Amino acid sequence: MKTGTVKQILLLTDGCSNRGENPSAMAALAREEGLVVNVIGVMSKDIIDERAMGEIEQIAIAGGGIHQIVYAEQLSQTVQMVTRKAMNETIQGVVNKELQQILGNQLTLEELPPEKRGEIMEVVEDLGETVRMEVLVLVDTSASMKHKLPTVKEALIDLSISLNARSGDNQFAVYIFPGKRAEAELVLDWSPRVESLSKIFEKLTTGGITPTGPAIREAIRHFKDKSSLRRLADDDESYSEETM
Secondary structure, eight states, X not given: OOOOEEEEEEXXXXXXXXSSSOHXXXXXXXXXXXXXXXXXXXXXXXXXXXXXXXXXXHHHHHTTXXXXXXXXXXXXXXXXXXHHHHHHHHHHHHHHHHHHHHHOTTOOGGGSOHHHHHHHHHHHHHHHHHSEEEEEEEEEOSGGGGGGHHHHHHHHHHHHHHHTTSSSOEEEEEEEESOSSSSSEEEEEEESOOTTHHHHHHHOOOOSOOOXXXXXXXXXXXXXXXXXXXXXXXXXXXXXXXHO
8 A cells, every 4th residue: 555655744833823825725725735734832831822722723624634732841742743643644544545445435444343443553553654754844933932942943853853763764844934034934955854953943033923824835835846856856767767
């Protein structure tokens, strides 16, 4: 069974979008492009912002992903949990589609006998260890995130270590928003490890607007650029084989 590549946008934010496109609309567009949008709301213990929480939930729903509201101290464990859970749900969706092709529409996974259901879940877990993963992280660097960035950095490094324990290939990219010269700025291009973020995060400054919608749009574009480069590489390889 081939699942291709599990592609996720992981949005880390603590506030409401206030510039550019509607972030939920951009998340829906990402979903149409085969991307899952997961959102982690990083909150302060003494602040409850219902509007921010509502936006976080709506972005995740539109993007076909999951969302979690956490305090900064819990962030590291939550980033790993959300990423893993979303990956397994994506794989389970692929498995369910294949099951429907085999069994017809009469049965769902939940209606299978317990022993058969267990076998299917074992397949999902095995694929979770071997499937290729691409995670593009969007980090909110607006003013209210200033004291949370060190925790975000540690959480992403922990995520890298956790996922690289898998046998499958992992690729990470990281954008911040707002950037110095644009609404979103690439700070780490596709790489199997994010340890280099340690030096990058030390130099980051916070402040300004929260262009969440434009940041998601930029993430979609970056995934498209990667796919285009991969197709060009495949075409070049095929051409070389044909001309040998």
